Amino acid sequence: MPALFTVDPHTGVPIYLQLTEQVKRSVALGVLSPGEQLPTVKQLASDLIVNPNTVARAYRELERDGVIETSVGRGSFVRADHAVDTAATALSEVAASALNTAVRESKSMGLRRKQTVEIFHRALDQWYPPSDDKE
Amino acid sequence: MIYKEYLRISRGIIWLSIVCALFLALTGYGRLTSHSPASTIDVEIGADAGTHSAQAAHHAVKHVHHAVHPGPHQPVIPWSLLFAIAGIVATIFAGIYGASLSNENQGHLEVAWTKPRSRSRYALIDMAADYAGATCAFALTLLTAVACLAIAGLVTNLFIDRDAWLNLVRFLVLPLAWLGLVQAATASLRERSGAVSGGLWVAAVALLGLEIADLPRMWHGVVAFLNFFNPLNYSGYRTDSSGHLAASIADLQADILALVLLGVAGILVALVQWRKLEA
Amino acid sequence: MINSTAAPAAIQLSNLTKRYGDVTAVDGLSLTIPPGSIFGLLGTNGAGKTTTFKCLLGLARPTDGEVRFNGEALQPSLFERLSYMPERVALYEWMTGEQHLKLTRLSFERFDGARANELAQLFGLNLRKRIRTFSKGQQSAMAIVIAFSTHPDILVLDEPSSGLDPVHQRHVLDLMIDAAAGGATVLFSSHQIGQVERAADRVAILHRGKRVLDGEVEQLKAEVKIIEATFQGDAPALPALDVNAGVQRVMRQGRLLRAYVRGANNGAMHQIQAASPTSVRVLDQNLEDIFLAAVGDR
Numbered sequence: 124m125p126a127l128f129t130v131d132p133h134t135g136v137p138i139y140l141q142l143t144e145q146v147k148r149s150v151a152l153g154v155l156s157p158g159e160q161l162p163t164v165k166q167l168a169s170d171l172i173v174n175p176n177t178v179a180r181a182y183r184e185l186e187r188d189g190v191i192e193t194s195v196g197r198g199s200f201v202r203a204d205h206a207v208d209t210a211a212t213a214l215s216e217v218a219a220s221a222l223n224t225a226v227r228e229s230k231s232m233g234l235r236r237k238q239t240v241e242i243f244h245r246a247l248d249q250w251y252p253p254s255d256d257k258e
Numbered sequence: 259m260i261y262k263e264y265l266r267i268s269r270g271i272i273w274l275s276i277v278c279a280l281f282l283a284l285t286g287y288g289r290l291t292s293h294s295p296a297s298t299i300d301v302e303i304g305a306d307a308g309t310h311s312a313q314a315a316h317h318a319v320k321h322v323h324h325a326v327h328p329g330p331h332q333p334v335i336p337w338s339l340l341f342a343i344a345g346i347v348a349t350i351f352a353g354i355y356g357a358s359l360s361n362e363n364q365g366h367l368e369v370a371w372t373k374p375r376s377r378s379r380y381a382l383i384d385m386a387a388d389y390a391g392a393t394c395a396f397a398l399t400l401l402t403a404v405a406c407l408a409i410a411g412l413v414t415n416l417f418i419d420r421d422a423w424l425n426l427v428r429f430l431v432l433p434l435a436w437l438g439l440v441q442a443a444t445a446s447l448r449e450r451s452g453a454v455s456g457g458l459w460v461a462a463v464a465l466l467g468l469e470i471a472d473l474p475r476m477w478h479g480v481v482a483f484l485n486f487f488n489p490l491n492y493s494g495y496r497t498d499s500s501g502h503l504a505a506s507i508a509d510l511q512a513d514i515l516a517l518v519l520l521g522v523a524g525i526l527v528a529l530v531q532w533r534k535l536e537a
Numbered sequence: 538m539i540n541s542t543a544a545p546a547a548i549q550l551s552n553l554t555k556r557y558g559d560v561t562a563v564d565g566l567s568l569t570i571p572p573g574s575i576f577g578l579l580g581t582n583g584a585g586k587t588t589t590f591k592c593l594l595g596l597a598r599p600t601d602g603e604v605r606f607n608g609e610a611l612q613p614s615l616f617e618r619l620s621y622m623p624e625r626v627a628l629y630e631w632m633t634g635e636q637h638l639k640l641t642r643l644s645f646e647r648f649d650g651a652r653a654n655e656l657a658q659l660f661g662l663n664l665r666k667r668i669r670t671f672s673k674g675q676q677s678a679m680a681i682v683i684a685f686s687t688h689p690d691i692l693v694l695d696e697p698s699s700g701l702d703p704v705h706q707r708h709v710l711d712l713m714i715d716a717a718a719g720g721a722t723v724l725f726s727s728h729q730i731g732q733v734e735r736a737a738d739r740v741a742i743l744h745r746g747k748r749v750l751d752g753e754v755e756q757l758k759a760e761v762k763i764i765e766a767t768f769q770g771d772a773p774a775l776p777a778l779d780v781n782a783g784v785q786r787v788m789r790q791g792r793l794l795r796a797y798v799r800g801a802n803n804g805a806m807h808q809i810q811a812a813s814p815t816s817v818r819v820l821d822q823n824l825e826d827i828f829l830a831a832v833g834d835r
Contacts, residue, residue: 132734135821137755165718172710174575175718176738177755231767231816261643262629265636368627371596373644374617537596537623 127154127162130171138173142181144217147190150201150210157206161191161199188213263358263387270354271394274347278402285406335412336419337426340403345429345493348396352433353455355388356440359532360451367537381532385441385525392433424510428493428517435489435517438524445528446535462490492516545608547572547691547722548593553602555585555592555746562588564746566602570724570739575717577737577754578726579828585746586726587624590695593724594621606691615691617645620684624695624726626676634664634671634679638686645687653686659708674700685712692716694725698732710736734824742831750831754824761785761827764796764805766814777808785830797822797830 128145130138149155161167164182168175182199185191189209193199202209229239359381362370370380407413419425440458444451465488468481485491492513548570555563563585570576580586591597593604595611606615628637634657642648657664660678662671668679677700684692692713698706706729713723713736727733733740734754742750750757766772772794778784783803788795794814798805809817822830 133731133823133825135758135823135826137758138735139755165715168714168718169711172707172714173735174738174754175714176574180755227818231818233815261640262632265632365625366627366629368596368621368623368625369629372594372616372619372621374614375644376613536598537591 128167128171130173132173138177139181139184142178143184143188143190144214146181146185147188147210147213147217150190150206151214153207155201157201157203159201161201163198260383260387263384266358267355267387267391267394270351270391271398274351274395274398278398281402282405282409285409289409289411334415334417335407337416337422338419340400340416341422341425341429342493343403344396344399345432347399348392348429348433349436349489351395352388352392352437353440353459355391356437357444357447357451357455358384358388359441359528360444360447363446363448363535364451367535371537377533378529381529382525385437385528388437388441389434392437393430396430396433421507421510424507424514428510428514431514431517431521432489432493434521435492435524436521438521438528439487439489440524441528442524442531445531462488466490487520489517489520492520544572545605546570547574547607548576548724549603549605549608550589550593551603551605553589553592553604554600555588555597556600561746563592563599566743566746566748568741568748568751570722572607572722573717573720574739575713575723575725575737577733577740578724578743579730579733579740580726580743581832583745584743584832586743587695588746589743590621590623590693590724590726594619594693617647617687618690620687620689620692622680622684622692622694622697624699626673626680628668628676628679628683630669630676631667633667634662637668637679637683638664641683641686647687647689649686649688652688653682656682656685656712660705672700674702674705677701678705681709681712685716689716690721692721692723692725694723696727697725698727698729706732730825730828740824742828744832750827757827758822758824761797761799761822761830763820763822763826764798764809764817765820766794766796766809766812766817768792768794768812768814773812775808775812777811778805781805781808786833 127149128142130141130145132138134141146155146161150157155161161182162170164175164178168178171178182191182193186193186199189202190206190213191199192202226239226243229242234242362384371377373380404413404416407416440455443458444454447454465481465485469478469485469491473481546569548568550566550568553563553566554561566585566589568576578586578589588597592599592602595604604611606619609615629640632640638650638653638657641653642650654664657679660675660682662675662678662682668676671679677697681697684694684697694713697713698709701709710732713725717723723736725737737754739752740750740754740757741748752760770792772789772792774789775787775794778787778796781798781803783798783800784805785797785799787797794809796805796809806817806819
C-alpha cells in the first residue's frame with residue numbers, strides 16, 4: 124500500500140506518535156477496515172525510511188490502545204471488535220489537544236477571550252459546511 | 259590478502275617482462291643483421307669451453323666486461339656472472355616492492371586492518387609477497403639472459419664455475435637483505451617511501467665508494483661500521499689476477515649468512531614499527 | 538546508563554579516552570549501543586567522532602578506557618562480522634571495482650557476490666573502471682557496496698552518505714534500516730541531522746570529545762522542550778534556573794526568555810511562572826534544535 128502513511132521526522136513530534144495517530148485516523152475514517160492487515164514493521168520502516176524500532180514501538184502502542192492486534196508469524200491486523208470506536212476516541216483526544224494548544228497560543232499572544240472566540244467561530248465557518256449548523 | 263599482493267607484484271613483473279622482451283628482440287635483430295657466421299663461432303667456442311674449462315675460466319675473468327660480445331677472444335661466461343646480474347635486477351625490484359607496508363600506511367590501513375586477520379600475519383604475507391616478486395624478477399632476468407645468449411648463438415659459452423651454486427644462493431638472498439633494509443626504513447612512513455627507497459641505493463653505493471676512499475681514520479671507522487649493514491657490501495663480484503673469483507668458499511658462506519641476518523633483522527624491525535602504527 | 542537486561546550491548550565503550558600530545562580528542566566517553574539498534578553519533582567537526590570510531594576498531598590505541606563487542610574484547614575474527622566505512626575513502630585506488638570486490642570475496646567468508654553486484658547497480662557504479670577514476674561520491678558508494686556485501690552483524694559507518702546525491706543518500710538510509718530490521722547493529726555518524734532523525738533510534742551528541750547528550754531520539758524529542766515566557770518588562774534574571782540541572786540553556790532577549798529544559802518534572806516551569814510572566818508556552822524541539830542546544834555555548 125503506497126503512501127498510506129507519511130511521517131515528517133523533522134518536527135518535534137516523535138515519529139512513533141505521528142504513526143499511531145495516522146493509523147488511528149485511518150481506522151476511524153474507514154481507510155483501514157476492521158480485520159485488515161497492516162504492513163510489516165520491516166516493510167513500513169523501509170517504505171517510510173524510518174527506524175524499524177520506531178515502527179515497532181508505534182505498533183506496540185497501537186496494540187496497547189486496542190486498535191490493532193499482532194499474532195506472531197501472521198502479522199498485525201486492525202482489530203475486528205472496538206477498534207473503530209477506540210480510534211475515534213483517541214482521535215478526539217488528539218483534536219482536543221490541538222485545540223487546547225491553539226487557544227493557549229492565542230492567549231499567549233495577548234488576545235482577549237472574546238477575540239479568541241471570534242477567531243474560533245471564523246475557523247468553524249471555514250471548515251464546517253453550513254448544513255452542520257442546524258445540528 | 260594474497261590476491262592484492264598478486265596484483266601488486268604482477269604489475270612490476272609485467273613491466274620487467276616488457277623490458278626483457280625488448281632485450282630479446284634487440285638481440286634477435288642484432289643476430290639477423292650480423293655479418294659474422296655465428297654458427298661457426300658457436301662450434302669453435304663450444305669445443306674450447308667444453309674441453310678446457312679451467313683455461314676458459316681464466317679467459318672469462320679477463321674479458322668479463324665484454325663477455326656477452328662475440329669476438330675473436332672466444333669469451334666464455336661463468337654462471338655466477340648471470341646470477342649477479344639477475345641478483346641486481348631482483349634487488350632493484352625488492353626496493354620497489356619493499357615499500358609495501360608504507361603503501362598501506364598511505365591511507366589504506368582502514369581497509370587492511372579491518373579484515374579477519376592478525377596484523378602481524380598481514381605484514382608477513384605482505385613481505386613474503388615482496389620477496390616472491392623479487393625472486394620472480396631474478397628468474398625472469400636469468401631466463402632472458404640465457405635466451406639472449408641462445409639467440410646470439412653464445413649459449414655454449416656458459417660454464418659452471420667453481421662458486422656457481424654459492425653465488426646463486428648469495429644473489430637470491432641479496433634481495434631479501436635489501437627488502438629488509440627498505441621495509442625497516444619505510445614501514446612507518448606515510449609519504450615519500452619511494453624517495454627513501456631510491457635514496458638507499460645512492461647511500462649504499464656511496465658507502466662502498468667511501469670505504470676505499472682515503473678518509474681520516476675516524477670517518478673510515480664510521481663508514482666501515484655503516485657498511486656492516488650495507489647489503490651491497492656482501493655481494494661483491496671480485497676476481498683475482500689468476501682469473502678465479504677472489505672470494506673463498508668461507509667468505510661466500512659468511513656473505514650469505516650476513517645477508518640472511520640483515521634481511522630477517524630488517525623484516526623484524528619493520529614488523530615492530532607496523533604494529534605500532536595508528537590509522 | 539543502567540542496563541536492566543542481561544543481553545550484553547552490541548558495542549560498549551567505557552571511559553574511552555584518546556590524547557594526541559596535549560590535545561584530548563576523546564574524553565572519557567562511555568556509550569552503550571544495544572543490539573539491533575541504529576545509533577547516530579552527532580557532533581560538530583573535531584568533536585571526536587572519527588577518533589572514537591578508530592579507537593573502537595583498534596585502528597588507534599586508546600589512551601584509556603575499554604571497548605567491548607557483545608561483551609568481548611576486539612579480535613581480528615570479529616571483522617568477519619563487522620563492516621567499517623571510514624570517513625575518508627581508504628580503498629586501493631589502483632584497483633578496478635571488480636578487483637576490489639574479488640579482494641573482499643577472498644578476505645571475507647560471508648561475502649555475497651550477487652548482493653554486491655545488485656548494490657553496485659543500485660549506485661550506478663561501473664565496476665570495470667579503476668577506483669581512481671571514480672568521483673568522490675562514487676568512491677563512497679563503492680565503500681558502501683563493500684560494507685554491505687558481507688551481511689555484517691555490526692556496521693560502523695563514518696559519514697556514510699558524504700558526497701552522495703540525495704537519491705543515493707536515501708539508498709544508504711534504506712540499507713541501514715534494512716540491516717537493522719534484519720537484526721544488525723548500526724553505529725553511524727552524520728552531519729545531516731535529518732538523516733539521523735529518520736534512521737536512528739538512539740543518538741549521542743559529542744562535543745569537544747565529551748558526550749553531552751545520549752538517549753532515544755523519540756524520548757529526547759518528547760523530553761527536551763523549550764519553555765518560552767514573555768514578561769511585561771525585560772526578562773528577569775532567574776538564578777534558580779541557572780542552577781537547575783534540568784535546564785540546558787537559558788536565553789534572554791528583551792521581554793523574551795527561552796529555557797531549554799530536559800525532563801518534565803524539573804521545576805523549571807514553576808521557577809519561570811514564579812516571576813509572573815504575561816504568557817508562557819512550551820515548544821517542541823526537533824533533533825536539530827536539541828543538537829544546537831546541546832553543543833551551544835553555555
